[in-house]
Amino acid sequence: MIIDPVTLIVALITVATPVLLAAIGELVVEKSGVLNLGVEGMMIMGAVCGFITAQQTGSVALAFAAGMGGGMALALVFAVLTQVLMANQVASGLALTLFGLGLAALLGAGYSGLPVPSVTRPFPEALRDIPVAGPILFSHSILIYIAIGIVAAVWYVLTRTRIGLVIRAVGENHDAAHALGYKVVRIRFATILFGGACAGLGGAFLSVVRVQNWFDGMTAGAGWIALALVVFASWKPWRVLLGAWLFGGIAALQLRLQAADVGVPVALLDASPYIVTIVVLVIISSDRRRAALNAPAALGRVFHASS
């Protein structure tokens, strides 16, 4: 049996969206020179806050706002730890993931299985019924279009605006940026919060749109894939989109190959996103000059105004 490419594409776009949102947020954070390993924790906070809000208020828009708020609340903790108290970013990020998973489990206790409102699709039935293009372009929930919009906006801001230039300057050399009078800590606070909002939105998409339920630990490692994706995309926004669709595509394809009774080694396909990431890392690092151009030079380094 042949796999229908149209449904495959529709599925991979849905599968990719939570990771895409988290990764595009993390890209901005890393572009400003901060490595936040707490993506998983921020995502699950977004998932639980979004789900509880959707359940309580019946409003999907509020749920997405609450998801972003949940992610930002956790990101704020990270920002205070790393930017004000100057804690180690790697350790703080890992702690954030563990804290987020635990806190989300606590908040979400008792909410599993409760009903949530369904999410409206922005395009009318007539458009969705167009063969091939209809399902692929017009059949999704609103958040998927927003996610792609965020990618475009991040690309535009980072590469075409003054604010983007400042963010990149802070990420490349915070001492120089500071000497020029830019508020390094304030800018990084803003990017960290933006990253938290994106991760939270990705989590809310997972619980409110895709699964429509809340379970402990439901992000199941998506945050880590988002982190890998940023490296895979070598800190370029459109490549994050491509990478997310590639990873999502592999996941969606392997399930479809199984459903079509095609004898494929499932374990190999499951591992392939990670293999691809390693290959890309090897290719990137083989050319030292290019790697240096792409990775923010001040990534993960603590900034102290007097140093």
Added chain:
Amino acid sequence: MKLMPKLLASAALAAGLALPVAAQDDPFQVGFIYIGTPGDYGWTYEHDQGRLAVEAHFGDRVETVFLENVPEGADAERAITQMILGGADMVFTTSFGYGEATNAVAAQFPDVYFEHATGYLREHPNVSTYNARFYEGRAVLGHIAGQMTESNIIGYIGSYPIPEVIQGINSAFLHAREVNPDVEMRVVWTYTWFDPAVEADAAQALIDAGVDVLMQHTDSTAPQTVAQEAGIISFGQASDMIQFAPLPRVASIIDNWAPYYIRRVGEAMDGTWTQSDIWEGIDTGMVVIGEMTDAIPEDVRASAQAMIDAIGAGEYHPFTGPINRQDGTAWLAEGEVADDGTLAGMMFYVEGMTGDIPN
């Protein structure tokens, strides 16, 4: 892994009881080790219902504690030990992967009773194992599924390719084929017991492949949500999942541990507990078919009920010959019934299944 307040309280209590313990007045403490959380509305939920039933049945004479999200492996050993040091007199370890840890701890605490779910390791006299004949329930669901499918393709979300899951697939397929010779079954393996996102994706992949009846052997309700959106039929798994009735969930297979837990705790308390290897099904109520909704035609409901009754009465075994293996070789002759040993190690599909079991 989270330490529940109840356990903390009892641990504090045990620490305070450094004086000679008055065994007569002390409530019998029963501990439960969970692989997930009761909030999964599936596997762990049903074990927790069993725990609550024990509490309700024995009242003040029993105290229960539980630990959730305990990983399989070395960490489980620590968790079980901690539970016993906190005062547990009996421990139920409720996932297949706790087998070695359960036996290792049992060697150190010969006075504590251990019950390991779905396992086979009984290295010490104080360890029992118990499991349910899920394949009996699957036979009934297959019987319903075969008559309700219009596309003649039934989807099955498998967790891991292990005998317990393969029994279920074979049983469901045989009974769907019996009532509908054109039926095909498509299996997708998720390699997880619990990952709502992956389970939802697997359900969608099956639906895109033309499936209109969906069965699952994973723990979350995520596939039910997808089935509901797609307007197809599904079956509740492990717990009733009644919140998805009457459609997509038209029936369910429920793991009902409560009677067994009450029986074993009672035996442990009055000293009649002996080591055992329990494998019970519809007959004792360990496997229950949840309410069949009106979405199922009445005659199908009636024949399904007849099958439930026949299995429960021991008149019908879901694996009764003639049954061939997938490669066409004979497995069971006419009228022959599968023995438990073969079932417990079942790593082959029956004739008519089109896919391959991954290794």
